[in-house]
Amino acid sequence: xxxxxxxxxxxxxVAYAAMLGLQLFVTFSLPLDGATWAVxxxxxxxxxxxxxxxxxxxxxxxxxxxxxxxxKKLLRIVVAVMVLVAEAIVVQALVPKTELPLDQLMVALxxxxxxxxxxxxxxxxxxxxxx
Numbered sequence: 001x002x003x004x005x006x007x008x009x010x011x012x013x014v015a016y017a018a019m020l021g022l023q024l025f026v027t028f029s030l031p032l033d034g035a036t037w038a039v040x041x042x043x044x045x046x047x048x049x050x051x052x053x054x055x056x057x058x059x060x061x062x063x064x065x066x067x068x069x070x071x072k073k074l075l076r077i078v079v080a081v082m083v084l085v086a087e088a089i090v091v092q093a094l095v096p097k098t099e100l101p102l103d104q105l106m107v108a109l110x111x112x113x114x115x116x117x118x119x120x121x122x123x124x125x126x127x128x129x130x131x
Contacts, residue, residue, distance in 0.1 A: 006073060009046050012039060013080050020084070020091045020100075029098055036101045040108035043081060047074055047112055051119020058126035066123050078116050081109050 016039055019030045050070045057067035085105055092100045 005046065006077075009043055009077055010080075012042050013077075013084065016084055017087060020087050023091055023098060023100070024095055033101045033104065036104040036108060039081070039084070040104070040111055043077060044108070044111050044115060047077060048115040048119070050074055051115055051122070054119060055122040055126050058123045061126075066126065068123070071120070074116055074119075078113055081112050085109050 016032075016035050019032055019035060023030050023032070051074070054067050054070060058065070061067060085102075088100055088102055088105055092098075092102060
């Protein structure tokens with residue numbers, strides 16, 4: 001039985017975005033450093049595992065066919081993380097006294113985007129390889 005798990009990714013994205021926005025109104029630092037690591041681990045694992053599953057499924061298909069069932073869902077997740085980065089940069093500009101973990105967030109974006117792009121390339125290779 002298949003279990004839906006994308007909701008957890010979206011809850012994390014929304015919570016992170018909310019904390020960034022809230023940082024504009026509070027006088028203390030929110031736990032964005034830890035939240036950034038959570039974004040990197042949870043979303044990276046989700047995207048990476050999904051892309052690996054796409055590769056494995058594509059590898060089992062006849063030559064010339066590729067499994068692309070999660071592409072749009074994963075693309076929306078990657079774009080949402082890009083929006084988080086943009087939001088973080090804007091918030092940092094508006095609240096310069098609070099140091100946000102922009103470097104770590106960029107690393108998270110790079111890992112997540114790399115897993116997405118690399119997974120698609122792997123599925124393309126599996127498409128041409130056949131079973």
